[in-house]
Amino acid sequence: MRHYEAVVIGGGPAGMMGSITLGGKDVKTLLLDENDVLGGQLVKQTHKFFGDHAHYASVRGFEIAQKLQEEMAKDPNIKVETSATVIGVYPNNLIVYAKDGKEFKVTYKKLLIATGAMEKQLPFINSDLPGVYGAGAVQTLMNEYGVMPGKRFLIVGSGNIGLILAYQLIQAGAEVRGIVEALGKIGGYEVHAKKIKRLGVPILLNHTIVKAIGDESVSGAVIAKIDEHFKPIPGTEEEKVVDTICVSVGLTPLSELAEQAGCKIEYIPQLGGYVPIRNERMQTSNPDVFIAGDLSSIEEATTAMIEGKIAALEMAHNLKSTDVENEINDEIQTLSLFRSGPKSEKIRIGLEKFGINVKPVPEIERHGVQIGPQGKLRAIIDCTEEIPCNSCEAVCPFGAIHIGENLNSTPVVDYDKCNGCATCVIACPGLAIHMLKEDVENSTALVGIPYELLPLPEKGQKMWALDEDGNYICDAIVKKIAKYPNKTNIIYVEVPLEFSQKVLSVEFPKRESPFVCRCEEVTLDEIERVIDSGITDFEEIKRLTRVTMGPCGGKNCKLVVLGILSRKTGVPISKLSHGTSRPPVKPVEFSLFTKRDDSK
Amino acid sequence: MIPEASVVIIGGGIVGTSVAFNLAKLGVNNISVFEKSYISSGSTGRCGGGIRQQWTSRMNVRLAMRSVKLFRQFKRDVGMDIEYHQGGYLLLAYSDKEMEEFRNNVRMQREEGLDVELLTKEQILKKFPFMNLEEVKGGTWCPTDAHANPQIANIAYAMAIKRMGVDLNTHTSVVGIDIQNGEIVGVQTDKGYVKTNVVVNAAGGFSHEVGLMANVNIPTHSERHQILVTESVNHVLDPMVISFQNNYYVRQTKHGSFIMGQSDKNPAQGNDLGHTVEFLEEMAPKMIHDFPFMKHLHIVRQWSGAYNVSPDAQPIIDEAQNVSRYIFAVGFSGHGFMLAPAVGEAVAEMIVYGHSKTTDISNLGMSRFANKIEKEHNVV
Incomplete structure (x- = not known):
C-alpha cells in the first residue's frame, strides 16, 4: 500500500489547480481521476471563458486544461493516475480505487475532494427514449469524440x-x-443568450417539455406554457420536430465520497443541493479533508480553480507549516471579487449559512451601451450585465477600455483612445463587442462582427444581416475577413447606413422559401423579388432566374410561375405570354x- | 412613353440598350427606347454568349478589345453580375493552310496588342486532355477572351437605363419614321407618336426593314442560326472552343450547361426562328468526336436566332446620307453581343460629339462597300 502526503480526487479545474499548488509547495501528491484524460468538464468546453485576465479569461476551456496539464507534467512531486475510479473512502484515511480491472489502495495525510457535480434529471413522459440526453453528454459526444448525436435539437433549461x-x-x-425555460427569465449570462438569439434560436420563457414523441427514438417533443405553479397550461401545447432533446436543468454536487470521508453534509439549495460543510479555507468538518469546485458550490471553472488553490495552500500549511497566509488572503479576496456580482447572489446566500461572508470589495460601476463618435472605426461594447470579466480592459493596447477594480463592473470606452484595432472583439468571451464605422457620404456602414462558425464567407459575398433576435434586416456585402489564431474571426460587412446600429450578426442567405422550380432550385422568394424589381415579362423572369430552363423544360413549374406573375400583376394568366x-x-x-433508324 | 425625345432608339437588344446606357452616361436626357417584344427577345437573348477578340479584321479586333475592357468592369459600371468568365478562346486548325492563316492572324492581332499565341496540338492536349484532337494540327489561344450570359447582360442594361431615367418601352413596335425635307421629325409606334430629330436603328434582325422606314437601303439581311443547351454538369471547360473546319462553337456556362451551335448549310432566310432535327443530327456526331465525354450528356433544349449579316461580316455603323440624324448600328453578323459595350460607347459619342472618340469606327461606314470588300473570315 502506498502512502501520500496529499491525495486529490478529481482532475477537473479544482483538482488540477489543487495538485499544482500542492506540488509547488513540495507536497508529495497523488491525483486520481476516473477519465482517461485530465481536465474534467474543461476538455469539452470549446468556448472562451469569462473571468479575470490573470485567471485564464478569454482562453477556451480545453486549452485551459492543456495548460494546466503541461504545468503538472513538469512537477515531479505530482503523480497522476487516470482511468482510476475511486470506489470508496474508508476509515484510517484509506482510499480504494479501481484501475485496469485491479484494486488499488492508498492512504493520505490530507485529502482534497474535487469530484464536481452531475446533471440533474427532469421527469417527463418518454424521457427514456434514445435521443434524450443530458447536455453534458452531448458536449462529450460532440466536442470530445466528434460524434453528432442528432440534427435538430430542443434544449430544456437556459442556464449557461x-x-x-x-x-x-x-x-x-x-x-x-x-x-x-421554466422560469420567467433566462438563467445564464445575458451575453451567452444574446450570442444564440442573434443566430435565430428562440428562448421560450415560462415553458417546459411535456413529453418526448417517438417509437424507437425521439422524433419530436411536446412543449407547453406553464402557470405560476409550473403546471402546463392546457391548450398551449406545441409540437417541435426534433430528433434530440438535451436536458440542462442544473447540476448537483457529487458529495458521496466526502460523506464517506466523514464530512458533515447539509442540504443548501443555493449551493446546488447536498454539500459538505466547510470553512473559508475549504476545510470540512473532518480536518484532514478539504473540498473545492462544484462539490462545494455549483459555480464556474474560474472559481473552482481558485478554491482548489486555497484548499491546497491550507493543506500545505497543515502538513508542513508553510507560511501561506498572504497567498490565501489574496485568493480569498479574488474569490470575493468574483462573487460580488448579482449573478452570484445565490452563492452568497448559501455561503452565509456556513458563516462565510464575502469580503467587502470595491463597488460595481454600471454603464449602458455607448455608441461613440459616428464615422470613426471603433469598438461597440454591448455588455451591460454585471458579470465577473475584464478581458476587454486587459487586452486593449491603448488603455481605451475601463472596468476598474471590481471586475463585475461593465466596461466604459474612451473613444479618443480607441483606434479600431479590434483586439477586444476577438478577446471577449461573450462575443459582445463588434466594430462599427459609418460612411455618411455613401450612406453605408462597415460593421465588424465576431464570427466563430465555419465555413467563412468570401470577400464580396452577399450575406444576410441579422438583428439581435436573428431576424433578417438587410443584405450585407462582405468587405474583409480578419482571421485570428484564437479562432474568433471578424467578418466586416457593408450595410445601408440606416441599419448600422441594428446589425449584430450575419448568416449565409437561406433558402427557406418554397421551391417553384425544382430542376434549377428557384424559390418563390427569388421569383417575387425579380417581379418586385419591375420585371414583369415571363421571359425576362425566366432568363434572370433560370426558372423553366431546366431538364423538365418548365412542364412542372411554368404554370406556377405564371400564377405568381398573375397574382402580383393582376393580369390574368390567359393574357400572359x-x-x-x-x-x-x-x-x-x-x-x-x-x-x-434510316430504314424506309 | 414621353411625347418628345432627344433620341429615339429602335431596338431594346444589347446594342440598343448599350447605346442608351452610354448616352445617358454622357448626360443626354429624354432618351426613348422602343422594343417590340420583351428585353432579350431578339438575337441577344438567343446567342451563344462568347466574347472573342481573335478576328481577321483589325477593326473587329479593336472593337472587341475595347469591349473586353468594358465587360471586365460591367458589374461595377452597369450594376449586375452577368456570369462573366475570362476563360479564353481556343480556335482549332486542321491543315497546314489553316495553320498558316492562323499564324498571320496572330501576327496582326499581336500588332493590335492582343495577348494571343499559336499552340501546337500537344500544347492543346496538355491544356484540355479530355478533347479528342485527331486531325487537329494546332490552334490559337487567347486567354483574355471570355464569355458571359447575354440575356442577363441585356436585362442589366435595361434596368440600369431605367434607373438613369431613360424612357424604355417594351412591347411597343415602331411602325413608321416621320421625315420632312430629309429631316426626322418623329417616330410612330403602335402605342403612340413621339417627336424627335434623332433616330438610332439598333433593330438587329430587322435592321433592313427599319432602314426602309426611313428610305435608307442598308445592305443587311437576316438568316437563322441554331443553337442548343445541355443539362448542367461539373465545370470542365473554361474557354469557348471554335472549329471552323468542323463548323461549331461550344462553351460551358457558369451554371454548368454546355451551349453550342453551328452554321447550317442552307440557313433559313429572314426571321424564321424555327428549329430542325437535322441540326441535332449534325451537331451530335462532331461533338461526341471532339469531346468524347459528351456522348451521354443530355440535350435539354434547342432554339434559334437571327444573324443580321452584312456583306463583309463586319458591323455597319454610320449616319444615313439621305436622312439627317438617322444613325444605324447593324449587321453584326452574329457578333453583336460581344461588341455591344464598345459599339454603344462609340455610337453615343457619334451622337453627342459628331464622331466616335474612344474607338475610331469611321471605317465601319457604308462607304466601304464602294470599294473591294474584305470579308471577316472567323465566323461560325
Whole structure:
C-alpha cells in the first residue's frame, strides 16, 4: 500500500489547480481521476471563458486544461493516475480505487475532494427514449469524440450550460429549434443568450417539455406554457420536430465520497443541493479533508480553480507549516471579487449559512451601451450585465477600455483612445463587442462582427444581416475577413447606413422559401423579388432566374410561375405570354442522334 | 412613353440598350427606347454568349478589345453580375493552310496588342486532355477572351437605363419614321407618336426593314442560326472552343450547361426562328468526336436566332446620307453581343460629339462597300 502526503480526487479545474499548488509547495501528491484524460468538464468546453485576465479569461476551456496539464507534467512531486475510479473512502484515511480491472489502495495525510457535480434529471413522459440526453453528454459526444448525436435539437433549461450547448451545436452544424425555460427569465449570462438569439434560436420563457414523441427514438417533443405553479397550461401545447432533446436543468454536487470521508453534509439549495460543510479555507468538518469546485458550490471553472488553490495552500500549511497566509488572503479576496456580482447572489446566500461572508470589495460601476463618435472605426461594447470579466480592459493596447477594480463592473470606452484595432472583439468571451464605422457620404456602414462558425464567407459575398433576435434586416456585402489564431474571426460587412446600429450578426442567405422550380432550385422568394424589381415579362423572369430552363423544360413549374406573375400583376394568366416550346420535350443523349433508324 | 425625345432608339437588344446606357452616361436626357417584344427577345437573348477578340479584321479586333475592357468592369459600371468568365478562346486548325492563316492572324492581332499565341496540338492536349484532337494540327489561344450570359447582360442594361431615367418601352413596335425635307421629325409606334430629330436603328434582325422606314437601303439581311443547351454538369471547360473546319462553337456556362451551335448549310432566310432535327443530327456526331465525354450528356433544349449579316461580316455603323440624324448600328453578323459595350460607347459619342472618340469606327461606314470588300473570315 502506498502512502501520500496529499491525495486529490478529481482532475477537473479544482483538482488540477489543487495538485499544482500542492506540488509547488513540495507536497508529495497523488491525483486520481476516473477519465482517461485530465481536465474534467474543461476538455469539452470549446468556448472562451469569462473571468479575470490573470485567471485564464478569454482562453477556451480545453486549452485551459492543456495548460494546466503541461504545468503538472513538469512537477515531479505530482503523480497522476487516470482511468482510476475511486470506489470508496474508508476509515484510517484509506482510499480504494479501481484501475485496469485491479484494486488499488492508498492512504493520505490530507485529502482534497474535487469530484464536481452531475446533471440533474427532469421527469417527463418518454424521457427514456434514445435521443434524450443530458447536455453534458452531448458536449462529450460532440466536442470530445466528434460524434453528432442528432440534427435538430430542443434544449430544456437556459442556464449557461444550455446556452453554451446551443452555440456549440450551431457551430457543429446542427439546428437548434429552441430552448425552453421554466422560469420567467433566462438563467445564464445575458451575453451567452444574446450570442444564440442573434443566430435565430428562440428562448421560450415560462415553458417546459411535456413529453418526448417517438417509437424507437425521439422524433419530436411536446412543449407547453406553464402557470405560476409550473403546471402546463392546457391548450398551449406545441409540437417541435426534433430528433434530440438535451436536458440542462442544473447540476448537483457529487458529495458521496466526502460523506464517506466523514464530512458533515447539509442540504443548501443555493449551493446546488447536498454539500459538505466547510470553512473559508475549504476545510470540512473532518480536518484532514478539504473540498473545492462544484462539490462545494455549483459555480464556474474560474472559481473552482481558485478554491482548489486555497484548499491546497491550507493543506500545505497543515502538513508542513508553510507560511501561506498572504497567498490565501489574496485568493480569498479574488474569490470575493468574483462573487460580488448579482449573478452570484445565490452563492452568497448559501455561503452565509456556513458563516462565510464575502469580503467587502470595491463597488460595481454600471454603464449602458455607448455608441461613440459616428464615422470613426471603433469598438461597440454591448455588455451591460454585471458579470465577473475584464478581458476587454486587459487586452486593449491603448488603455481605451475601463472596468476598474471590481471586475463585475461593465466596461466604459474612451473613444479618443480607441483606434479600431479590434483586439477586444476577438478577446471577449461573450462575443459582445463588434466594430462599427459609418460612411455618411455613401450612406453605408462597415460593421465588424465576431464570427466563430465555419465555413467563412468570401470577400464580396452577399450575406444576410441579422438583428439581435436573428431576424433578417438587410443584405450585407462582405468587405474583409480578419482571421485570428484564437479562432474568433471578424467578418466586416457593408450595410445601408440606416441599419448600422441594428446589425449584430450575419448568416449565409437561406433558402427557406418554397421551391417553384425544382430542376434549377428557384424559390418563390427569388421569383417575387425579380417581379418586385419591375420585371414583369415571363421571359425576362425566366432568363434572370433560370426558372423553366431546366431538364423538365418548365412542364412542372411554368404554370406556377405564371400564377405568381398573375397574382402580383393582376393580369390574368390567359393574357400572359408563356414562351415557346422547344425540342427535345424530354432530355436525350447526344448519342441518340448517332444511332439513327434510316430504314424506309 | 414621353411625347418628345432627344433620341429615339429602335431596338431594346444589347446594342440598343448599350447605346442608351452610354448616352445617358454622357448626360443626354429624354432618351426613348422602343422594343417590340420583351428585353432579350431578339438575337441577344438567343446567342451563344462568347466574347472573342481573335478576328481577321483589325477593326473587329479593336472593337472587341475595347469591349473586353468594358465587360471586365460591367458589374461595377452597369450594376449586375452577368456570369462573366475570362476563360479564353481556343480556335482549332486542321491543315497546314489553316495553320498558316492562323499564324498571320496572330501576327496582326499581336500588332493590335492582343495577348494571343499559336499552340501546337500537344500544347492543346496538355491544356484540355479530355478533347479528342485527331486531325487537329494546332490552334490559337487567347486567354483574355471570355464569355458571359447575354440575356442577363441585356436585362442589366435595361434596368440600369431605367434607373438613369431613360424612357424604355417594351412591347411597343415602331411602325413608321416621320421625315420632312430629309429631316426626322418623329417616330410612330403602335402605342403612340413621339417627336424627335434623332433616330438610332439598333433593330438587329430587322435592321433592313427599319432602314426602309426611313428610305435608307442598308445592305443587311437576316438568316437563322441554331443553337442548343445541355443539362448542367461539373465545370470542365473554361474557354469557348471554335472549329471552323468542323463548323461549331461550344462553351460551358457558369451554371454548368454546355451551349453550342453551328452554321447550317442552307440557313433559313429572314426571321424564321424555327428549329430542325437535322441540326441535332449534325451537331451530335462532331461533338461526341471532339469531346468524347459528351456522348451521354443530355440535350435539354434547342432554339434559334437571327444573324443580321452584312456583306463583309463586319458591323455597319454610320449616319444615313439621305436622312439627317438617322444613325444605324447593324449587321453584326452574329457578333453583336460581344461588341455591344464598345459599339454603344462609340455610337453615343457619334451622337453627342459628331464622331466616335474612344474607338475610331469611321471605317465601319457604308462607304466601304464602294470599294473591294474584305470579308471577316472567323465566323461560325
